[in-house]
Amino acid sequence: MRIRDVIQTSWRGITQARARSLLTMLGIVIGITSVILLLSIGTSATKLLLNQVQGIGSNLIFIVPGATKGSRFSSPPSVQGVVVKTLTAQDTDALSREGSVLRTAPEVRGQAKVVFENNDTTVTFEGTTADFFLVRDLEIARGAAFKESDVLSFNRVAVIGGTIAKTLFGERDPVGKTIHQLGKEGIGPFGVDQDNLVIIPITVAQKQLLGIDYYNVLLIQAHPDYNISYVVSRVTSVFRQTHRITDPSKDDFTVRTQEDALSLLGDITSIMTVFLTAVASISLLVGGIGIMNIMLVAVAERTREIGLRKALGANSRDITEQFLLEAVMLTSMGGVVGILLGSSLVVLLYFILSRVLPTGWFFALPPTAIFLAVAVAALTGILFGIYPARQAAKKDPIEALRYE
Amino acid sequence: MIELQTVERVYGDGALGMRALQGVSLTVLSGEFVSIMGPSGSGKSTLLHLVSFLDTPTRGTYRFRGRDTATFSDAERAAIRNKEIGFVFQAFNLLGRMSVYENVELPLLYSSLHPEERRAAIEAAVLSVGLTEKLHLKANTLSGGEKQRVAIARALVCKPSIICADEPTGNLDSVSGAQVMEILRRLNEEGHTIILVTHETYTARYGRRLVTMKDGRIASDERVAGHASAGLSK
Numbered sequence: 311m312r313i314r315d316v317i318q319t320s321w322r323g324i325t326q327a328r329a330r331s332l333l334t335m336l337g338i339v340i341g342i343t344s345v346i347l348l349l350s351i352g353t354s355a356t357k358l359l360l361n362q363v364q365g366i367g368s369n370l371i372f373i374v375p376g377a378t379k380g381s382r383f384s385s386p387p388s389v390q391g392v393v394v395k396t397l398t399a400q401d402t403d404a405l406s407r408e409g410s411v412l413r414t415a416p417e418v419r420g421q422a423k424v425v426f427e428n429n430d431t432t433v434t435f436e437g438t439t440a441d442f443f444l445v446r447d448l449e450i451a452r453g454a455a456f457k458e459s460d461v462l463s464f465n466r467v468a469v470i471g472g473t474i475a476k477t478l479f480g481e482r483d484p485v486g487k488t489i490h491q492l493g494k495e496g497i498g499p500f501g502v503d504q505d506n507l508v509i510i511p512i513t514v515a516q517k518q519l520l521g522i523d524y525y526n527v528l529l530i531q532a533h534p535d536y537n538i539s540y541v542v543s544r545v546t547s548v549f550r551q552t553h554r555i556t557d558p559s560k561d562d563f564t565v566r567t568q569e570d571a572l573s574l575l576g577d578i579t580s581i582m583t584v585f586l587t588a589v590a591s592i593s594l595l596v597g598g599i600g601i602m603n604i605m606l607v608a609v610a611e612r613t614r615e616i617g618l619r620k621a622l623g624a625n626s627r628d629i630t631e632q633f634l635l636e637a638v639m640l641t642s643m644g645g646v647v648g649i650l651l652g653s654s655l656v657v658l659l660y661f662i663l664s665r666v667l668p669t670g671w672f673f674a675l676p677p678t679a680i681f682l683a684v685a686v687a688a689l690t691g692i693l694f695g696i697y698p699a700r701q702a703a704k705k706d707p708i709e710a711l712r713y714e
Numbered sequence: 715m716i717e718l719q720t721v722e723r724v725y726g727d728g729a730l731g732m733r734a735l736q737g738v739s740l741t742v743l744s745g746e747f748v749s750i751m752g753p754s755g756s757g758k759s760t761l762l763h764l765v766s767f768l769d770t771p772t773r774g775t776y777r778f779r780g781r782d783t784a785t786f787s788d789a790e791r792a793a794i795r796n797k798e799i800g801f802v803f804q805a806f807n808l809l810g811r812m813s814v815y816e817n818v819e820l821p822l823l824y825s826s827l828h829p830e831e832r833r834a835a836i837e838a839a840v841l842s843v844g845l846t847e848k849l850h851l852k853a854n855t856l857s858g859g860e861k862q863r864v865a866i867a868r869a870l871v872c873k874p875s876i877i878c879a880d881e882p883t884g885n886l887d888s889v890s891g892a893q894v895m896e897i898l899r900r901l902n903e904e905g906h907t908i909i910l911v912t913h914e915t916y917t918a919r920y921g922r923r924l925v926t927m928k929d930g931r932i933a934s935d936e937r938v939a940g941h942a943s944a945g946l947s948k
């Protein structure tokens with residue numbers, strides 16, 4: 311049979327049973343739409359996370375107290391909620407003499423309820439030095455950051471995040487106002503959105519709010535003239551000296567760089583991609599089984615036609631090709647519709663999420679997703695069309711023509 | 715060109731099997747017009763299906779153009795159904811939503827004829843059954859007689875040497891039936907071998923040879939009086 315005739319014959323088969331064909335396509339449309347959506351969401355979420363990690367400044371090295379055991383997926387004990395008191399002013403002093411380190415900002419964290427007039431909210435406060443604003447490359451929207459003199463003289467000043475400003479002051483200008491603090495709460499988890507942060511002088515946080523003399527984290531900005539891994543090794547040896555550690559396996563601190571965080575993130579997102587792909591595959595599998603089901607019904611319904619074609623000279627291969635092509639055409643069309651629908655939903659999602667999410671949202675419609683969707687749709691057609699097509703080809707012309 | 719030797723066809727298996735044909739031997743020469751008669755259930759259709767490669771014998775041998783058909787592949791058998799034997803069914807078996815043209819085109823889809831030569835072949839076949847004006851009508855808008863003539867055109871379009879017809883007039887009124895039989899007679903005169911199954915005596919008389927069947931066996935096989943039998947060959 312000529313290609314053109316197979317295509318025409320299959321097309322006629324599809325158009326003669328519109329309702330059934332549309333129903334068959336629906337399964338694939340849903341499958342492909344979800345593939346596109348999931349891949350797009352995966353890509354956008356990855357970009358968003360990367361952006362957040364990169365947005366916290368550059369050439370950053372984090373020191374957290376306590377050693378990290380196990381893989382790079384494990385977190386140091388201090389992050390898991392264990393109180394480790396080994397990071398102190400001794401360390402910052404030592405680091406200030408290290409030439410490859412540009413700046414160091416110690417941090418302590420706590421939670422507290424803050425009040426202005428009748429408004430209150432629970433916040434994570436961060437006690438640090440004036441250098442913190444330089445290390446983290448933070449911009450001050452209104453007013454000014456506190457200075458080293460504020461830190462030294464225990465001045466009760468705070469830089470507050472946008473969300474908190476809105477909660478406490480509404481539309482009023484918060485600069486120059488006084489906020490009060492109610493009873494303090496436990497130390498909160500790592501990593502808080504900066505819109506929800508209250509930054510105060512470390513002296514106030516340590517001595518007056520928390521009553522401690524250690525740090526939770528040291529933020530180090532490497533000198534741009536030095537290679538980051540060199541700086542890491544310098545910082546490590548400074549710490550070992552200060553802490554009098556000779557055996558590296560007994561380190562009581564963990565050094566992490568932004569690159570570490572990024573590569574960890576890469577691993578997390580590839581796991582996420584695998585997961586999303588699995589979910590999408592399941593929905594395609596369901597669509598494929600639907601196709602097989604409906605194709606089998608079609609084959610049964612068209613038994614007489616199949617018998618007639620065979621009687622007129624079609625061989626088994628001709629019949630297989632006809633029904634297989636019908637399945638592939640249906641799934642490919644379903645694939646195209648799915649791509650259009652999926653892309654529209656991605657656009658819609660972008661408009662909604664970029665408005666609703668405080669962090670924004672990235673538009674992502676990876677071409678690989680589209681290519682993959684088409685390939686997968688056609689493949690689904692072949693995979694789930696082959697069995698019904700074989701069933702059709704096996705029909706005996708006499709039996710088929712007798713069939714009513 | 716068709717030689718059946720002690721052919722049996724058993725439906726189902728074992729002792730319970732239905733023996734539709736029980737040792738049929740029949741030879742049909744090129745150019746013959748054979749009528750097969752017999753009561754319902756005597757195995758006429760079964761025999762015709764075997765001859766036209768729609769079915770295979772359970773036992774016995776079938777030689778087609780001197781070759782044993784037992785070894786023919788699915789594709790070979792399909793090709794013979796396509797090019798060598800045209801089949802006309804009692805129930806027409808047209809695709810109702812397709813036009814006359816498209817119905818007649820069907821066998822050509824499976825033939826090696828070049829697409830550009832199709833139109834001429836279809837028009838010639840439709841002309842020979844006198845339905846040129848109806849070429850683009852849908853098959854299900856035609857009368858029974860017209861449908862059967864379309865079916866004959868479809869059987870003819872690949873220019874087969876043999877036409878097998880299983881009670882082609884069974885669903886037709888006598889006028890349409892006569893028209894169909896006249897066409898078959900003319901095709902035989904033009905050189906086609908015709909094998910006709912019927913249970914009507916007056917229809918059977920169009921043939922030059924009459925085979926009667928009973929209980930899956932050939933009961934008689936004779937020349938029909940008044941018909942010449944010249945020009946036959948193996």
Ligand SMILES: Nc1ncnc2c1ncn2[C@@H]1O[C@H](COP(=O)(O)OP(=O)(O)O)[C@@H](O)[C@H]1O
Nearest residue numbers: 725726732734753754755756757758759760761
């Ligand atoms: N597919 C089948 N399965 C079982 N029995 C069948 C089948 N086809 C035909 N038969 C039986 O074989 C016998 C011959 O049938 P058939 O050749 O159709 O007879 P005829 O055409 O002479 O009426 C009948 O008894 C019929 O019931």
Ligand SMILES: [Mg+2]
Nearest residue numbers: 758759760880
């Ligand atoms: Mg019969």
